[in-house]
Structures are given as C-alpha cells and as structure tokens.
Amino acid sequence: MDERDVERILRRDYPENVDEVREAILRLSVIEKTRVVLACLKLGSGSIEKLRYQFHEAPGYYRDLLGHAETPGYMKRWSRWERLSAEERQSIEEEDRRQYEEWLRR
Numbered sequence: 155m156d157e158r159d160v161e162r163i164l165r166r167d168y169p170e171n172v173d174e175v176r177e178a179i180l181r182l183s184v185i186e187k188t189r190v191v192l193a194c195l196k197l198g199s200g201s202i203e204k205l206r207y208q209f210h211e212a213p214g215y216y217r218d219l220l221g222h223a224e225t226p227g228y229m230k231r232w233s234r235w236e237r238l239s240a241e242e243r244q245s246i247e248e249e250d251r252r253q254y255e256e257w258l259r260r
Contacts, residue, residue, distance in 0.1 A: 155188055155189060155192060155258070156188060157188060159188075159192060159258060160179070160188060160191050160192060160195070163192065163195050163258070164176070164195065166260075167198070167199075167200045168195070168198070168202060168205065170202075171202045171205075174202070175202075175205065178205075178206070179191055179209075182209060182213070184212050184213055184216045185216065186220075189220060189224075190212050190220065192223070192258070193208075193212075193219040193222070193223035193224065194208035194209055194212055194219060194223075196223040196254075196257055197219060197222060197223050223254070224250065224254050225247075225250040225254075226250060226253070227247075227249050227250045227253075228246060228247070228250060231246065
C-alpha cells in the first residue's frame, strides 16, 4: 500500500472531490498516514460527507479506523475473540484479508 493506491482509490471512489480530498490528506497528521488515509477512504464508502467525518476522527481514533476498515470481522467479535475456536478465528482473519484486498484492488 502506497500513495499510488491512495490516488487510484481517490479517483475511483471520489471523482467529484479529488482536490478537496487531497487537501484533507495533506492536513492530516497521523501515524501510518497511508494506511489511515486508505482506511478513511474505505469507510467513507464513496460519500464525501462520510469521508469528511472519517478524516475529522482520524487523529484521535486512527486505530479504530484501521480496525474497522482492515479487519471488520474481528472488530465485530473482539469481545469474544478468545472464546472462538481456532478455525473460526482463522476463517474470520482470512475473510478480513480477502475483503480488504478485494476493495483495494477493484
């Protein structure tokens, strides 16, 4: 994942708002910026309003953003993760990886 992915997804999912989103990305100050920006783009689901909210929340909640974007299956089950079987955990982890890669590469 790199800036080329960010630019490609930005043009794919937010074609009407490329300049606004680029400016928001430049202003964003977070650790693991590329990952966080990709998480915001994914969670925005093509809606500029949702994306604005994600960028607003990112500095204080970037770990949550990463979790919900990259591992939504885990995030839904985190409180009972240890009670799941190894097979169930593996299946969820594989599905999380698959869905993120599918979104990233479409």
